Amino acid sequence: MTEPSEGHTFKAYDGALSDLRLRAHAMGVLVAVQVKTAVRALLESDREAAELVLVHEQQINAYQTEIEAEIFSLLARQAPVASDLRMVLAVSRAVTDLERAGDEAKKIARFGLVSAARMTGGPTRVMHKPLRNMAELASESMRVAVDALDRGDARIAQEVARLDREIDQEFEAALRQLMTVAMERTRLLRSMFDTVFALKSLERIGDHAKNVAEHVVFLVSGADVRHATAPERAAPAKGTQH
Amino acid sequence: MQIESSTTDSPALPGAPPHAHDGGLATPRPSVEVMRGSAPADKNLVVKSRAEGLTFYYGQVKALNDLNIEMREKRVTALIGPSGCGKTTFLRCFNRMHDLTPGTRYEGRIILFPDSIDLVAKEVDPIEVRMRIGMVFQKPNPFPKSIFENVAYGLRVRGLRSNARIGEEVERALRRAALWDEVKDRMENSGLSLSGGQQQRLCIARALATNPEILLFDEPTSALDPIATARIEELIAELRDQVTVIIVTHNMQQAARVSDYTAFMYLGELIEFDNTSKLFTNPSQKATEDYITGRYG
Amino acid sequence: MHAVTAGASLEQIRADVSRRKILDQVFVMVGLLIMFSALLVLVVLFVDLVQDGAPRLNWDFINSFPSRKAERAGILSAWVGTSLIMLTTAAVSMPVGVAAAIYLEEYAPKNWLTAIIEINVTNLAGVPSIIYGLLALGLFVYQFNLGQSVAAAGLTLSLLILPIVIVATRESLRSVPRAIREAAYALGATRWEVTAHHVLPYSTGGILTGMIIGLSRAIGETAPLITIGALSFIAFLPESPFRGEFPFISFSWLKESFTAMPIQMFNWVSRPDPAFQVNAAAAGAILLGMTLLMNGIAIYVRYRFRKRINW
Numbered sequence A: 001m002t003e004p005s006e007g008h009t010f011k012a013y014d015g016a017l018s019d020l021r022l023r024a025h026a027m028g029v030l031v032a033v034q035v036k037t038a039v040r041a042l043l044e045s046d047r048e049a050a051e052l053v054l055v056h057e058q059q060i061n062a063y064q065t066e067i068e069a070e071i072f073s074l075l076a077r078q079a080p081v082a083s084d085l086r087m088v089l090a091v092s093r094a095v096t097d098l099e100r101a102g103d104e105a106k107k108i109a110r111f112g113l114v115s116a117a118r119m120t121g122g123p124t125r126v127m128h129k130p131l132r133n134m135a136e137l138a139s140e141s142m143r144v145a146v147d148a149l150d151r152g153d154a155r156i157a158q159e160v161a162r163l164d165r166e167i168d169q170e171f172e173a174a175l176r177q178l179m180t181v182a183m184e185r186t187r188l189l190r191s192m193f194d195t196v197f198a199l200k201s202l203e204r205i206g207d208h209a210k211n212v213a214e215h216v217v218f219l220v221s222g223a224d225v226r227h228a229t230a231p232e233r234a235a236p237a238k239g240t241q242h
Numbered sequence B: 001m002q003i004e005s006s007t008t009d010s011p012a013l014p015g016a017p018p019h020a021h022d023g024g025l026a027t028p029r030p031s032v033e034v035m036r037g038s039a040p041a042d043k044n045l046v047v048k049s050r051a052e053g054l055t056f057y058y059g060q061v062k063a064l065n066d067l068n069i070e071m072r073e074k075r076v077t078a079l080i081g082p083s084g085c086g087k088t089t090f091l092r093c094f095n096r097m098h099d100l101t102p103g104t105r106y107e108g109r110i111i112l113f114p115d116s117i118d119l120v121a122k123e124v125d126p127i128e129v130r131m132r133i134g135m136v137f138q139k140p141n142p143f144p145k146s147i148f149e150n151v152a153y154g155l156r157v158r159g160l161r162s163n164a165r166i167g168e169e170v171e172r173a174l175r176r177a178a179l180w181d182e183v184k185d186r187m188e189n190s191g192l193s194l195s196g197g198q199q200q201r202l203c204i205a206r207a208l209a210t211n212p213e214i215l216l217f218d219e220p221t222s223a224l225d226p227i228a229t230a231r232i233e234e235l236i237a238e239l240r241d242q243v244t245v246i247i248v249t250h251n252m253q254q255a256a257r258v259s260d261y262t263a264f265m266y267l268g269e270l271i272e273f274d275n276t277s278k279l280f281t282n283p284s285q286k287a288t289e290d291y292i293t294g295r296y297g
Numbered sequence C: 001m002h003a004v005t006a007g008a009s010l011e012q013i014r015a016d017v018s019r020r021k022i023l024d025q026v027f028v029m030v031g032l033l034i035m036f037s038a039l040l041v042l043v044v045l046f047v048d049l050v051q052d053g054a055p056r057l058n059w060d061f062i063n064s065f066p067s068r069k070a071e072r073a074g075i076l077s078a079w080v081g082t083s084l085i086m087l088t089t090a091a092v093s094m095p096v097g098v099a100a101a102i103y104l105e106e107y108a109p110k111n112w113l114t115a116i117i118e119i120n121v122t123n124l125a126g127v128p129s130i131i132y133g134l135l136a137l138g139l140f141v142y143q144f145n146l147g148q149s150v151a152a153a154g155l156t157l158s159l160l161i162l163p164i165v166i167v168a169t170r171e172s173l174r175s176v177p178r179a180i181r182e183a184a185y186a187l188g189a190t191r192w193e194v195t196a197h198h199v200l201p202y203s204t205g206g207i208l209t210g211m212i213i214g215l216s217r218a219i220g221e222t223a224p225l226i227t228i229g230a231l232s233f234i235a236f237l238p239e240s241p242f243r244g245e246f247p248f249i250s251f252s253w254l255k256e257s258f259t260a261m262p263i264q265m266f267n268w269v270s271r272p273d274p275a276f277q278v279n280a281a282a283a284g285a286i287l288l289g290m291t292l293l294m295n296g297i298a299i300y301v302r303y304r305f306r307k308r309i310n311w
Helices: A011-044 A047-078 A082-118 A125-151 A154-184 A186-221 A230-234 B087-094 B126-132 B147-157 B163-176 B196-208 B226-239 B252-258 B276-281 B286-293 C010-056 C059-063 C076-107 C112-124 C129-143 C150-175 C178-186 C191-218 C223-227 C261-269 C274-308
Strands: B047-058 B061-072 B076-080 B104-112 B133-136 B214-218 B244-248 B261-266 B269-275
Touching: A011 A047, A011 A082, A011 A125, A011 A186, A047 A082, A082 A125, A082 A186, A082 B276, A082 B286, A125 A154, A125 A186, A154 A186, B047 B087, B061 B087, B061 B244, B061 B261, B061 B269, B076 B087, B076 B226, B076 B252, B087 B104, B087 B214, B087 B244, B126 B133, B133 B196, B147 B163, B147 B196, B163 B196, B196 B226, B196 C178, B226 B244, B226 B252, B252 B276, B261 B276, B261 B286, B269 B276, B269 B286, B276 B286, C010 C274, C059 C076, C059 C274, C076 C112, C076 C150, C076 C191, C076 C261, C076 C274, C112 C150, C129 C150, C129 C223, C150 C191, C150 C223, C178 C191, C191 C274, C223 C261, C261 C274
Parallel strands: B076 B244, B076 B261, B133 B214, B214 B244
Antiparallel strands: B047 B061, B047 B104, B261 B269
């Protein structure tokens, strides 16, 4: 009886699994970049940046299609169990969230295109800081979540939860600020609506990052924390004892 | 969410299970440690048999080391593990088949409930054990007699004389083994005239005819094609709730499909024992994880 | 001659195969040649016997007692004697041989004592038959006071073929697969039940075959019979085993003096009168016929049993 080896006895299986993780990671990193580019397009009415985001959005969709197809084939042919099965399911769920986050970034970029076309100057100056902050947070949050997925580290997932709370706070603060502005300058209503939607999208992106983090917890421990309460999430989940 | 792992890798189950108040002859509830791993939906926590510190020797070689495991009544328990891990050796302790080989020695106990008899004790007659515990072997081994006589043999050995009664029991056993419809018109034909899958079902009928308390399966489908295998797995699933089943298999998917509880053994020791769904989605021991995901080199 | 390795052309492969097959064919020819030679010898022997004995191969010959006159001498007492002796031999060696084989195969523990017994059983097969005759003379004829009787002859020959029966029975028992025994044990059968209900019945073919082969050896044994005192001039038959009145079976024939076919042949061959040689040849042909018949029955029995039980 030989010692347990580093990878699966069937090497192609190993290759398929790590390929899956790599692709999911690449997709997630792309989404994180998209968020920042989209917000820049919005704030600076940058037509080129906006179009870049639209082009990369197709790449993100392609990622989703490829990864889902790969997962389908893997499940049918290899019948993964235990940690392999959890990983495959976690990636499948995470990819859905990543794709939706990518969609949100696309929406933000579209606002940028519109404001560039109208040459209205985009969101009012005072909203630039909150928008930039939220974009930073959302992008960071996404990057951390996707890293956690790649490494199978549920502790990092805690970090994402924290970032998401910050995003929510920023969102509330930004909305309040916007209402103040709206009451003072009703002429800028149209761009304010755009701003609100942009803020909402960013908040949504933060939520998707948090979902990805929940999938990471599933990957590690098999526990489904998507609808769990805060205390249940707080305790670190134990997985396979080493 | 706190995820507790339930492993039975401690040397002995802590404390004896509490006996019922009627003098200790009632079937005990399993000890607390093991209960925690049970699926909440499983209402049947009655134990049929428990191995306590079971150690087994082939001459000087220690083949099993200090096994502690409980088999639930009327549930299917699977034993998995790499070749040479001792799962078949363990299985054969239950019906004292090792007694046929000279130089073997048992230590520890296997207790059968509700009588609390130690199956491996020297004082207990192996014939008596085999009258209560049946076995189906890896390669179908029907006797070169008629189909009827094959199933009837166990009954005749027990002294059943009435041909009418024997006929009834044979039909009942063949129905339970899902073979009756296929052979009812040719009961006088030789058992060897059947296909491989049918022969194995005949062997199952033969074992069922005597209403065993525990039915042992030693890799029952490893010599059969996929369709015959599926039929036998279906049969085992149907036997659940009627008989306590212990099945040894080297096909993990089969263990996953067919059993309620799975025990993973390695080098003669019990590494992990748990509900099958838990063991296959989130095993507690790395060794188990490595084995079932195929990471053994 | 070059080796044909990977990448060889079809012609090369064909040439290589034909070359190698030559050896195959040569071996087949040699084998056939040897086999036919052996058969030829047997056939020639048989034909020669039949030719020599042809004048006397008739019903009279079979139905007459020996006589000083060659043309009236027959083998009646001889073949009756042989048949009765074979009956006794079978009746004794079968139970004893089979029981001994069952003990050695199923019950005996694997220790040095059993090993010694096993070795001795095989050795017994090689003991010259005349030694058995001497043993029988001392033991059966004198010690047990059986006299020079059919019983003594039967017992002697039983001893002679016992090793054959034991070994053949053991081989048969061994050929019953372990899986069948395990299945029977797993159903709660005792060792005796496993042996009696399964192992023995399935071995019957082999046991019978061994028995018949033993008998066909015994039928031709002359030396032990002479030693214990077979007579060659018996003009009477032992009392029939079957009586008209109760108890219908009689065993008095066991105590009677006897003669046997080989004895009779030996006696006739030693006489100077050429007419007796003819008698001897005829008797020989009949004896050979009996032996071939018995072997034929053995083959048929084995064939029938093999159809039923195919491990």
